[in-house]
Each structure stands twice: as C-alpha cells, then as structure tokens.
Amino acid sequence: xxxTRMKLVMVGNGMAGVRTLEELLKIAPDLYDIxxxxxxxxxxxxxxxxxxxxxxxxxLDEIVLNPLSWYEGHGIRLHxxxxxxxxxxxxxxxxxxxxxxxxxxxxxxxxxxxPFILPVPGKDLDGVIGYRDITDTNTMIEAATRxxxxxxxxxxxxxxxxxxxxxLRGMRVTVVHIGDWLMERQLDDQxxxxxxxxxxxxxxxxxxxxxxxxxxxxxDGRVMAVRFKGGEEIPADLVVMAAGIRPATALAESAGxxxxxxxxxxxxxxxxxxxxxxxxxxxxxxRGIAYGLxxxxxxxxxxxxxxxxxxxxxxxxxxxxxxKLKVTGIDLFSAGDxxxxxxxxxxxxxxxxxxxxxxxxxxDDRLVGACLYGDTVDGGWYFKLLREGRRIADxxxxxxxxxxxxxxxxxxxxxxxxxxADGDEVCGCNxxxxxxxxxxxxxxxLFTLEEVRKHTKASASCGSCTGLVExxxxxxxxxxxSSTPKKKAICACTEHSHxxxxxAIVAQRLVRMxxxxxxxxxxxxxxxxxxxxxxxxYLISSWPKEAVDDPQSRFINERSHANIQKDGTYSxxxxxxxxxxxxxxxxxxxxxxxxxxxxxVKVTGGQRIDLLGVRKEDLxxxxxxxxxxxxxxYAKALRTVKTCVGSEWCRMGTQDSTQxxxxxxxxxxxxxxxxxxxxxxxxxxxxxxxxxxxxxGIIGVDSGWEMYVAGNGGIKTEVAHFLVKLKTAREVLEYxxxxxxxxxxxxxxxxxxxxYVSRVGLDHVKRRIxxxxxxxxxxxxxxxxxxxxxxxxxxxxxxxxxxxRQFEPVAGMTASAATTATAxxxxxxxxxxxxxxxxxxxxxxxxxxx
Amino acid sequence: MSNWISxxxxxxxxxxxxxxxxxxxxxxxxxxxxxxxxxxxxxDRCPHKAGPLSQGIVFGxxxxxxxxxxxxxxxxxxxxxxxxGRTPVFRVRIVDGQVQLDGDELATLGxxxxxxxxxxxxxxxx
Numbered sequence: 001x002x003x004t005r006m007k008l009v010m011v012g013n014g015m016a017g018v019r020t021l022e023e024l025l026k027i028a029p030d031l032y033d034i035x036x037x038x039x040x041x042x043x044x045x046x047x048x049x050x051x052x053x054x055x056x057x058x059x060l061d062e063i064v065l066n067p068l069s070w071y072e073g074h075g076i077r078l079h080x081x082x083x084x085x086x087x088x089x090x091x092x093x094x095x096x097x098x099x100x101x102x103x104x105x106x107x108x109x110x111x112x113x114x115p116f117i118l119p120v121p122g123k124d125l126d127g128v129i130g131y132r133d134i135t136d137t138n139t140m141i142e143a144a145t146r147x148x149x150x151x152x153x154x155x156x157x158x159x160x161x162x163x164x165x166x167x168l169r170g171m172r173v174t175v176v177h178i179g180d181w182l183m184e185r186q187l188d189d190q191x192x193x194x195x196x197x198x199x200x201x202x203x204x205x206x207x208x209x210x211x212x213x214x215x216x217x218x219x220d221g222r223v224m225a226v227r228f229k230g231g232e233e234i235p236a237d238l239v240v241m242a243a244g245i246r247p248a249t250a251l252a253e254s255a256g257x258x259x260x261x262x263x264x265x266x267x268x269x270x271x272x273x274x275x276x277x278x279x280x281x282x283x284x285x286x287r288g289i290a291y292g293l294x295x296x297x298x299x300x301x302x303x304x305x306x307x308x309x310x311x312x313x314x315x316x317x318x319x320x321x322x323x324k325l326k327v328t329g330i331d332l333f334s335a336g337d338x339x340x341x342x343x344x345x346x347x348x349x350x351x352x353x354x355x356x357x358x359x360x361x362x363x364d365d366r367l368v369g370a371c372l373y374g375d376t377v378d379g380g381w382y383f384k385l386l387r388e389g390r391r392i393a394d395x396x397x398x399x400x401x402x403x404x405x406x407x408x409x410x411x412x413x414x415x416x417x418x419x420x421a422d423g424d425e426v427c428g429c430n431x432x433x434x435x436x437x438x439x440x441x442x443x444x445x446l447f448t449l450e451e452v453r454k455h456t457k458a459s460a461s462c463g464s465c466t467g468l469v470e471x472x473x474x475x476x477x478x479x480x481x482s483s484t485p486k487k488k489a490i491c492a493c494t495e496h497s498h499x500x501x502x503x504a505i506v507a508q509r510l511v512r513m514x515x516x517x518x519x520x521x522x523x524x525x526x527x528x529x530x531x532x533x534x535x536x537x538y539l540i541s542s543w544p545k546e547a548v549d550d551p552q553s554r555f556i557n558e559r560s561h562a563n564i565q566k567d568g569t570y571s572x573x574x575x576x577x578x579x580x581x582x583x584x585x586x587x588x589x590x591x592x593x594x595x596x597x598x599x600x601v602k603v604t605g606g607q608r609i610d611l612l613g614v615r616k617e618d619l620x621x622x623x624x625x626x627x628x629x630x631x632x633x634y635a636k637a638l639r640t641v642k643t644c645v646g647s648e649w650c651r652m653g654t655q656d657s658t659q660x661x662x663x664x665x666x667x668x669x670x671x672x673x674x675x676x677x678x679x680x681x682x683x684x685x686x687x688x689x690x691x692x693x694x695x696x697g698i699i700g701v702d703s704g705w706e707m708y709v710a711g712n713g714g715i716k717t718e719v720a721h722f723l724v725k726l727k728t729a730r731e732v733l734e735y736x737x738x739x740x741x742x743x744x745x746x747x748x749x750x751x752x753x754x755x756y757v758s759r760v761g762l763d764h765v766k767r768r769i770x771x772x773x774x775x776x777x778x779x780x781x782x783x784x785x786x787x788x789x790x791x792x793x794x795x796x797x798x799x800x801x802x803x804x805r806q807f808e809p810v811a812g813m814t815a816s817a818a819t820t821a822t823a824x825x826x827x828x829x830x831x832x833x834x835x836x837x838x839x840x841x842x843x844x845x846x847x848x849x850x
Numbered sequence: 851m852s853n854w855i856s857x858x859x860x861x862x863x864x865x866x867x868x869x870x871x872x873x874x875x876x877x878x879x880x881x882x883x884x885x886x887x888x889x890x891x892x893x894d895r896c897p898h899k900a901g902p903l904s905q906g907i908v909f910g911x912x913x914x915x916x917x918x919x920x921x922x923x924x925x926x927x928x929x930x931x932x933x934x935g936r937t938p939v940f941r942v943r944i945v946d947g948q949v950q951l952d953g954d955e956l957a958t959l960g961x962x963x964x965x966x967x968x969x970x971x972x973x974x975x976x
Contacts, residue, residue: 529914567968810869
C-alpha cells in the first residue's frame with residue numbers, strides 16, 4: 001500500500017457502487033487505495049437481469065459485469081461474502097462480520113436495498129424468500145424442480161417478473177395483490193387490467209384485493225399455504241415476497257448518519273451528516289427520492305466519482321424515470337403523471353380486443369404523462385416530449401398515432417426491435433446489425449444510448465434508428481429507460497448547452513473563441529471537433545463583422561470550400577442561380593472536366609452540376625477555369641434554390657418562379673446558417689420544384705405567393721408548414737430573409753429548420769415574422785447587413801481567409817502529379833489572389849523527392 | 851543512424867492545422883501543429899477507412915478524421931477508445947525552428963498501405 005495514497009472503502013458491491021468506482025478509476029486512477037466489502041459471494045453482476053435468468057433466458061455467467069480479474073487489475077482489495085457490520089466514524093474504520101477492519105479517508109456506502117418482508121406470522125418459515133439477489137434466484141430455480149405451488153405476494157414489476165419466471169419453470173403460480181389492479185404505480189386501471197388478462201392467458205393466477213394474514217408451515221417448518229383475511233387458504237410450497245423494497249440503511253443509521261427513506265445525501269452525493277461519507281444507489285435518498293432504476297444510479301455514480309476525484313464539479317439534480325416490464329412478449333410503458341386528474345386532459349385510445357391501450361396526459365399544452373400497453377413503439381418518443389416539455393399544440397391531432405405519423409420514413413418497416421432477426425440491420429448509416437448491438441450491450445456492459453453509440457456507432461450518425469436502439473437497450477440490458485431532464489451539454493469539453501453558450505456570447509459580447517473558453521470555463525484548452533465549429537458559428541452569426549472567423553475551427557469542407565469524398569478527393573459544385581445556366585458556362589465546365597481529368601459529372605438533387613473526384617491540388621485551378629461563383633454545396637449555408645420553369649415558358653405557370661428563385665438566391669447566397677439550407681420556388685400549385693419539403697418553399701398562385709417553412713426531405717421527411725400568403729416578390733424576399741435570420745440567431749448548430757421550428761414551435765415563428773412587422777423588417781435588415789460584402793471564397797481568398805498552403809504538399813512531390821504541383825505553387829497562387837491569372841501559372845520546378 | 855531531412859519551418863504549418871508531405875509512393879505524411887507549437891507527424895491515413903487525417907480538425911493532442919470523425923492521438927497514432935486501430939507515427943525533431951523528419955522512415959514507413967479509393971463499396975484492409 002502506498003503511504004501517499006488516500007484510502008477509499010466501499011460498503012456494498014453492487015451496480016451503482018462499482019459503476020462509481022469505474023468512473024473514478026477513469027478520471028483519477030491513482031488517487032486511492034480501494035477496498036470493497038460485498039455481502040454476497042459474487043463479483044458485481046447485473047441485478048436487473050435476474051428475471052431473464054429466472055425465466056431461463058440467460059445464465060448467471062452471462063450477467064457478471066465485473067469479473068474478479070477486473071478488481072485485481074485495478075488493485076482493489078475485495079472482501080466477498082463479508083458484510084460490514086459497523087462503521088466507526090471517529091476512528092474512520094469499518095468492521096466486517098468476520099472482524100476484518102479497514103480504515104478510510106473516504107467512505108462510499110452503496111448497500112442497495114432489501115425486500116420488504118410482510119410482518120405476518122410464518123414469515124420466517126423455510127421457502128419464504130424475497131427477490132433480490134442470486135441466492136434468491138437460485139432458491140427459486142431449485143424450488144421449481146421440487147415443488148408445485150408458488151405464491152408471489154405483490155403484483156408490481158418485480159413480483160410479476162418473478163411469477164412469470166417461476167411459471168416458465170413449470171410451477172403453478174398465484175400472484176396475490178392487495179391493490180385493485182396490477183402495477184398501480186406504473187399503470188392506470190385499464191392498462192393494469194389488460195396486463196392481468198394477458199398474464200392470465202399465459203397461465204398465471206391472480207388474487208386481486210387480497211390481504212395476506214398468515215403463512216402456514218408444515219411439520220418440518222416449511223411453508224405449505226397462504227391464509228388470507230377471511231380465512232381462505234391456498235397451497236404454497238414457495239412464497240416470494242415482492243411487496244416492495246426498502247433502502248438498506250441499518251448500517252448507516254447505526255453509524256449515526258441521518259436517514260429518512262434512505263441515507264440522505266446532497267447533490268454531490270455526500271451524506272448530510274459526514275462529508276467524508278458518500279452514498280449512491282438504492283440506499284441513498286436524494287431530495288427525498290431513493291431511485292431504483294439503473295440510469296439515475298449511474299448518473300449519481302458519475303457525479304460522486306467526480307467529487308471523490310477532487311474535481312469538485314458536477315451536481316446530481318435528480319432524474320425522471322419511466323418503466324418497462326421485462327416479461328418477454330408483453331409490451332408496456334409508462335412515464336410521468338400517467339394517472340392524470342384535475343387540470344389535465346387525456347387522449348385515450350383503447351382496443352381491448354387487440355390488447356392495445358394508450359393514454360396520454362396533457363397539461364398546459366405539454367405532455368406530462370404516458371401509459372402504453374400492447375404497443376410501446378413510441379414510448380421513447382413520448383418520454384422525450386415529456387422530458388423536453390415541448391409545446392404540443394401543433395402536433396396534438398397526430399400525437400396518439402406516434403412519431404412515424406409525423407413524417408418519419410427512416411425505419412417505418414421496422415419499428416419493433418424485438419421482432420427483428422440478429423442479422424437485420426438497425427443502423428443503416430453504419431451498417432450495424434441487431435446482433436452486433438446486443439452483443440456489445442452484453443459483452444461490454446452498456447446501459448445508455450450514449451455508450452451504445454460510442455461502442456457500436458449505431459445511431460451515431462443520422463439518428464433515425466435511435467428508437468430502435470433504445471428498445472434493444474431495454475430488452476438486452478434490461479435497463480428501465482430513464483434520463484435526467486437536464487439540458488444537454490454541447491460536448492464533453494463543457495457543461496453548457498448550445499443555448500447557454502449562445503446566450504453568453506450575445507450577452508457578454510464575446511467575439512473571440514478564446515474568450516468563450518475562458519468565460520464559460522471550458523475544460524479543454526482548445527475545445528474539440530464538436531464544439532469548435534459550433535462556437536465559431538455562434539460567434540460569427542452573433543457578431544457579424546466583429547467576430548473573426550476561425551478556419552481551423554471549421555470542418556474541412558468549409559476550410560477548402562469543396563466537399564471531401566471517400567477517397568480524399570473533392571467535389572466542386574458551381575452556383576447556377578435558380579438552376580439556370582448557359583452554353584458558355586457549360587462549355588467552361590466541360591473544358592475543366594477534360595483538363596483536370598475529373599472522373600464523374602452528375603446533376604444534384606438541387607438542380608446543380610456536381611464535378612466529383614477533383615484533386616485538392618486542382619481545386620483552385622478548377623474554380624478559376626470555370627469562373628462561376630461558389631455553390632456553397634459543401635457548407636452549412638444556403639445551398640440551392642430549386643425552381644420550376646414557371647410562367648416564362650410553362651403553359652400552366654402563374655408566376656415567374658425562376659426569376660423569384662434567382663432573386664432569392666442572389667439575396668441570400670454566402671449566408672452561413674446553423675445547418676445547410678435549401679429553398680425551392682414553384683410557379684403554380686402543381687409544385688414541380690417540390691417546395692413542400694424545403695427549409696423555405698414558395699409556391700406561386702394566381703394572386704401571389706404562398707410561403708412554407710421548415711420542410712425537410714432528409715432523414716425525416718417532413719412536410720413544410722404553411723406560414724403566410726404574400727402578394728409581391730419583394731414581400732417574399734423580406735419574409736424569407738427574416739425567417740432565415742431568426743433561424744440563424746436562434747437555431748442551434750447542426751439543427752435543421754425542421755428541428756428548430758419543432759423546438760420553438762410554429763407559433764413563435766408566426767409571432768416574430770407575421771405579427772411583428774417592425775421586428776420582421778429589422779431581422780431582414782440584420783441579415784442584409786451581415787451578408788453585405790461577404791466574400792466569394794472561390795475567388796476572394798484573403799478576405800475569406802482561405803489558407804492557400806493547404807492545397808499543396810509542403811515538400812516533396814506526389815507520384816501522380818509530377819506535371820503540376822510543388823510547394824512553390826502555393827506562393828504563386830497567393831499572388832493569383834491578388835489579381836494574377838491562375839491559368840498562366842507555369843509548371844513549377846520539381847522539389848525534393850522522398 | 852538517423853537521416854534527418856528539413857521539411858519546412860514550424861511557421862509553415864498553421865496553428866491547430868496541418869501540412870502534407872508527399873512521397874514517391876504510398877500515402878502522404880501529415881504534419882500537425884498543436885496550440886503549444888508541438889509538431890507531430892502521422893501517416894496521412896486513418897486506420898478506419900484510410901481518410902486523410904491532415905484534413906481533420908486538430909484539438910488538444912488529437913485530430914478528428916474528416917470522413918467519420920474517429921479521433922486519432924497525435925503522439926501515438928492510436929484511435930481513441932472505443933475505436934481501435936493505429937496509424938504509423940513518424941519521428942519529428944525541430945532544429946532552429948525547422949521541422950525535420952527521418953528520411954529512412956519517409957522512404958519506408960507505411961509505403962505499402964493502400965490509399966482510399968472511390969468507386970464501388972469496398973472494405974479497406976488495415
């Protein structure tokens with residue numbers, strides 16, 4: 001033992017405590033000598049998966065989370081099967097059952113909970129057990145081989161899982177429940193009744209509203225029957241008490257630590273009595289709540305580890321939780337205030353014959369609770385709406401029909417993870433199968449969506465399979481789905497959210513990234529690839545002409561002003577206003593294709609010509625030769641304005657859509673935005689330009705123009721919302737510009753208009769754009785001011801801060817490009833920017849070759 | 851025996867940026883300059899799908915690959931967990947503000963690794 005290290009003792013060897021140690025070892029591996037006492041003779045295992053073990057769906061070996069080698073590898077002194085019986089806070093020593101003593105500088109209590117045993121006569125008979133650990137599970141498995149009748153007291157989550165497992169192991173099982181319906185803490189009466197019916201169909205028996213009076217033993221002291229109030233008896237060779245759990249606080253209480261429905265802890269997970277003593281997990285009471293679900297406990301562990309590591313940042317602020325029952329084939333989900341009552345409204349869908357019931361509880365235009373039975377596909381979505389507290393007026397009529405009915409075409413065919421085969425692909429972006437995800441969850445002990453994303457890449461790209469991955473997590477890890485309602489930090493460099501950062505930049509008039517890092521206590525010296533592009537955008541959009549753009553904080557596409565391809569070459573898409581071009585432009589494009597041997601020429605979805613496979617060394621020359629403006633097809637900016645041909649030629653056309661499109665594009669090109677932006681203008685309601693799925697869609701009608709916003713043709717096909725009907729082209733420019741400026745100022749980085757509007761609500765947009773004429777004009781003026789004098793990065797290199805050095809190797813020569821480039825060209829190109837003609841650059845001399 | 855070759859001045863590499871060194875064969879070598887003027891050299895090839903690391907965003911002591919955002923440590927060439935893989939690291943020294951690489955390494959290290967290709971979907975061998 002190193003004399004310089006502090007001593008950390010952990011009492012309890014369960015999921016919450018060990019996760020805390022894992023977090024601690026990650027950030028401060030050498031700070032403590034660690035000793036762990038566990039009452040059970042097993043290393044840390046996944047307690048949630050005891051039900052599948054009981055049901056015969058998994059084995060004990062499969063649910064071990066930290067094998068003994070893990071403890072050894074981290075130098076943790078482990079005392080298994082040895083419960084701590086006393087804590088001496090004066091001497092700072094714990095004493096175990098066998099007399100072992102261990103001194104501590106910090107003590108972590110993670111004793112979990114114990115089953116509540118009904119105080120009835122006979123509770124101590126053989127064959128009467130709680131349902132908590134591996135021993136209980138083994139007792140049940142063993143009993144099932146020798147006995148016939150089982151009684152489970154308690155019709156909650158745990159009791160039903162125990163009953164189901166015992167039944168699957170061949171026992172005749174009766175569930176005794178004192179309440180009027182099952183799982184009354186998670187379900188309302190209707191869903192509870194549906195659940196009971198379907199469990200009855202599987203063979204479980206129920207005694208609802210029954211009160212247990214005594215357990216009757218046989219001559220050998222083993223239980224043989226359960227007697228109810230009123231005198232009726234039913235046979236029972238095994239009685240499982242599942243009437244609730246109690247935080248295991250006896251040890252803490254004996255040590256004089258304040259306990260009230262758990263060991264009372266602060267937001268830093270320190271006991272209120274003794275700051276050297278921490279408590280996490282089911283034994284701890286945080287703001288009056290002792291959580292029993294895994295995700296909140298892990299969040300506690302993270303915060304606790306942070307304080308044990310002496311970083312002193314981070315607070316645990318509580319969690320919202322939701323429930324799933326782990327009985328294969330039964331889908332139920334509930335979250336929030338699912339009972340409803342005064343001041344709430346309910347939307348209910350009930351089809352008892354098909355076994356489907358859904359109830360949504362709404363209060364003040366927000367979803368506050370959900371209770372689903374039979375079809376829980378949208379549970380995750382409802383839970384998200386609930387946590388975010390988003391206003392739902394605009395989607396209320398479709399709310400009951402689920403997320404897929406508001407336009408998700410990503411995975412419509414596969415909404416039930418359980419029904420998928422192992423080989424089926426869940427994440428289409430990264431090619432991750434269901435089998436691979438389940439294996440990673442099991443093998444690596446993953447519990448949260450973030451962990452699955454990191455390890456498997458599933459749901460880490462477009463995110464449209466997030467719901468499926470969450471379902472797999474629930475089924476495989478067994479983790480009841482829950483989450484903190486906290487705002488999400490931009491990245492690991494900070495605790496601040498996108499909104500916090502933007503607010504600070506505006507309020508404190510920050511114009512340099514270094515100031516943002518400093519004022520907002522960034523944890524890293526120069527950020528990361530996630531936060532820097534976001535900060536750069538917030539700076540330049542909040543303070544145009546004041547904040548200085550930082551190219552090194554932009555993604556490569558916005559640094560080299562072309563779109564990187566899988567082989568490291570780039571694509572070039574010149575701007576064609578409104579999608580219209582000329583023979584002269586086409587000739588120059590064709591010549592460039594020949595001259596630079598560009599392998600692929602393609603027309604894009606936005607009516608532009610895409611030159612693919614351009615070598616980086618050739619980019620500047622290709623731009624110069626083509627001589628057309630940058631299409632910004634690589635940027636988070638206005639990409640294209642798609643148009644139909646309109647009244648100029650079309651026999652159906654009512655408005656000059658091409659001209660409107662050109663005007664819009666000329667007014668707003670070079671406009672950086674939180675994400676890419678696409679417009680479309682159609683000249684009549686036949687809408688050939690597909691304006692209904694664009695960020696701004698304009699449709700010409702005989703009397704003027706209809707304006708639609710926040711459509712999307714991408715991952716989630718989303719039909720744009722009608723915003724306003726306008727008379728003149730001038731109005732179209734003003735309203736479009738104002739909407740764009742609002743989005744630029746309020747949208748979070750990488751948030752498309754569809755997600756922005758969904759977050760702030762269409763009503764907000766209408767108030768700012770339609771109701772407030774002066775505000776609208778001010779927004780449009782702001783945007784024009786910001787865009788005034790913005791450079792074309794393909795030609796005004798210095799002004800756009802294009803570092804021309806990037807286009808050439810610093811030394812040597814490329815084997816494939818002996819005829820053109822060396823380092824010398826870079827300086828020649830710099831001269832080009834000042835006015836020389838790039839086409840006259842002579843082939844530079846060949847430098848050193850490696 | 852080392853065969854140090856001067857490549858460029860430290861100032862020729864943008865802060866939190868990179869330059870590429872071309873070779874007669876094989877992938878190029880990427881030079882990176884951190885905020886505190888450390889210079890690192892890696893094969894310009896992500897262990898994931900051979901993306902050009904020189905085009906990534908440099909932060910701290912790492913670079914994020916521009917293709918799929920794998921994070922590669924500049925000193926070790928190792929992908930950050932839970933990703934797995936490593937790209938070859940070249941020895942660098944700075945003499946009088948000049949960045950020098952070992953000519954023998956330049957001539958041999960990683961020259962046989964394939965470059966990323968466009969075209970039909972194929973898996974790049976690491």
